[in-house]
Amino acid sequence: xxxxxxxxxxxxxxxxxxxxxxxxxxxxxxxxxxxxxxxxxxxxxxxxxxxxxxxxxxxxxxxxxxxxxxxxxxxxxxxxxxxxxxxxxxxxxxxxxxxxxxxxxxxxxxxxxxxxxxxxxxxxxxxxxxxxxxxxxxxxxxxxxxxxxxxxxxxxxxxxxxxxxxxxxxxxxxxxxxxxxxxxxxxxxxxxxxxxxxxxxxxxxxxxxxxxxxxxxxxxxxxxxxxxxxxxxxxxxxxxxxxxxxxxxxxxxxxxxxx
Amino acid sequence: xxxxxxxxxxxxxxxxxxxxxxxxxxxxxxxxxxxxxxxxxxxxxxxxxxxxxxxxxxxxxxxxxxxxxxxxxxxxxxxxxxxxxxxxxxxxxxxxxxxxxxxxxxxxxxxxxxxxxxxxxxxxxxxxxxxxxxxxxxxxxxxxxxxxxxxxxxxxxxxxxxxxxxxxxxxxxxxxxxxxxxxxxxxxxxxxxxxxxxxxxxxxxxxxxxxxxxxxxxxxxxxxxxxxxxxxxxxxxxxxxxxxxxxxxxxxxxxxxxxx
Numbered sequence: 001x002x003x004x005x006x007x008x009x010x011x012x013x014x015x016x017x018x019x020x021x022x023x024x025x026x027x028x029x030x031x032x033x034x035x036x037x038x039x040x041x042x043x044x045x046x047x048x049x050x051x052x053x054x055x056x057x058x059x060x061x062x063x064x065x066x067x068x069x070x071x072x073x074x075x076x077x078x079x080x081x082x083x084x085x086x087x088x089x090x091x092x093x094x095x096x097x098x099x100x101x102x103x104x105x106x107x108x109x110x111x112x113x114x115x116x117x118x119x120x121x122x123x124x125x126x127x128x129x130x131x132x133x134x135x136x137x138x139x140x141x142x143x144x145x146x147x148x149x150x151x152x153x154x155x156x157x158x159x160x161x162x163x164x165x166x167x168x169x170x171x172x173x174x175x176x177x178x179x180x181x182x183x184x185x186x187x188x189x190x191x192x193x194x195x196x197x198x199x200x201x202x203x204x205x206x207x208x209x210x211x212x213x214x215x216x217x218x219x220x221x222x223x224x225x226x227x228x229x230x231x232x233x234x235x236x237x238x239x240x241x242x243x244x245x246x247x248x249x250x251x252x253x254x255x256x257x258x259x
Numbered sequence: 260x261x262x263x264x265x266x267x268x269x270x271x272x273x274x275x276x277x278x279x280x281x282x283x284x285x286x287x288x289x290x291x292x293x294x295x296x297x298x299x300x301x302x303x304x305x306x307x308x309x310x311x312x313x314x315x316x317x318x319x320x321x322x323x324x325x326x327x328x329x330x331x332x333x334x335x336x337x338x339x340x341x342x343x344x345x346x347x348x349x350x351x352x353x354x355x356x357x358x359x360x361x362x363x364x365x366x367x368x369x370x371x372x373x374x375x376x377x378x379x380x381x382x383x384x385x386x387x388x389x390x391x392x393x394x395x396x397x398x399x400x401x402x403x404x405x406x407x408x409x410x411x412x413x414x415x416x417x418x419x420x421x422x423x424x425x426x427x428x429x430x431x432x433x434x435x436x437x438x439x440x441x442x443x444x445x446x447x448x449x450x451x452x453x454x455x456x457x458x459x460x461x462x463x464x465x466x467x468x469x470x471x472x473x474x475x476x477x478x479x480x481x482x483x484x485x486x487x488x489x490x491x492x493x494x495x496x497x498x499x500x501x502x503x504x505x506x507x508x509x510x511x512x513x514x515x516x517x518x519x
Binding site: 027032037040051068073135137253 | 369457
């Protein structure tokens with residue numbers, strides 16, 4: 001009798017272990033199936049729809065005081081774009097740098113840093129939330145993206161704003177590795193969506209994206225494109241880069257980074 | 260309905276835990292306050308460093324450091340030891356892949372919330388909470404609580420009619436999980452979302468900041484794991500086939516009285 005119970009326990013234990021092993025193996029296989037990835041990724045659409053409902057009144061992300069700044073703000077991703085073109089701009093103090101605004105606009109723009117600084121500025125101290133889980137609080141000064149877009153005059157069919165960057169984070173040495181990001185007009189016209197040229201009261205450093213980086217508060221760190229060279233208005237994202245709307249999006253991360 | 264939601268929960272919470280550990284591994288450090296990154300003080304961290312005897316993994320909690328080589332900090336990989344927070348067998352997917360871990364986690368979170376709401380509505384409507392979960396005032400008396408603690412320590416389980424009802428510690432544990440820990444997981448999860456934070460910044464503030472919310476999320480997950488361990492051990496002690504049978508079918512054979 002006791003042997004029977006023992007073997008019954010053993011069978012239970014072995015069964016539990018093999019069910020767990022099978023389940024883990026099955027989940028790993030599912031994780032590699034693109035169709036399954038797409039299917040569970042649909043939950044992000046639900047998250048986006050829900051959050052957009054909640055954020056319909058375009059509330060501001062929480063702003064902090066200077067006493068709450070992170071003592072050291074971690075510089076992440078690229079910290080020094082290697083291209084000769086960027087290096088030469090940097091050596092010239094970005095005097096020759098121009099921001100191109102093009103695509104589905106009535107009036108393409110070609111703006112210098114001084115022109116951007118001459119526009120009304122917004123300063124905000126916000127929390128930067130990395131997808132990895134860390135957070136840092138920094139102060140950003142720049143021009144609202146909505147003002148720049150208004151100058152260019154978006155055409156009615158424009159749906160997305162794409163930011164083309166100078167850093168080759170993919171390390172491929174060609175355009176395929178260049179960082180890029182995109183947002184839609186819901187976030188583009190938000191008052192806290194700015195093109196920042198200063199951080200914590202100082203000109204933006206190279207490590208943090210000089211001469212210009214995007215701040216799109218309410219979304220994660222990978223949306224905050226650094227080294228912005230060109231802004232492109234488009235009606236679809238599938239013909240740009242890997243087709244998912246951004247460098248990290250092309251590598252599996254969600255386009256909507258509100259969570 | 261309540262029994263069905265339980266078994267869905269078993270699957271969903273297991274996968275949420277494993278994908279959560281995948282996410283934790285992307286930055287295996289926890290902080291208190293409104294900011295927290297590499298240069299700030301972490302109250303908990305998984306560590307990895309090389310020694311002449313090979314790589315060693317550790318877990319530091321406050322000032323206490325533990326050598327956890329093989330499990331936390333450094334653990335076996337397909338091609339030798341890996342520096343990673345939790346080991347491959349504990350994360351979903353097994354290999355380092357934050358993007359896929361997040362997909363799983365947020366997909367499962369919606370199922371957890373949906374399943375949880377069904378459970379709550381069903382529990383109210385069919386009287387499960389009032390009848391089975393709510394402790395009576397008499398049960399909460401210090402004397403009865405103490406007696407229940409002693410019974411648990413001596414591994415003495417009720418027999419006869421009493422075995423049909425939850426005992427008071429069991430009730431308190433279930434109430435804690437159903438109304439504190441699982442809702443707490445959802446709330447601290449939402450507080451980490453920059454989008455939700457813009458909608459309800461007070462929530463993140465009340466929790467002490469996003470890094471604090473992440474810490475509480477981790478602690479609550481650990482408490483749920485602790486609950487599950489005790490829960491499963493108790494099910495085994497109380498007679499695994501009868502208990503699991505009742506957890507699936509709702510029928511429960513009364514244990515014989517002692518001495519019968």
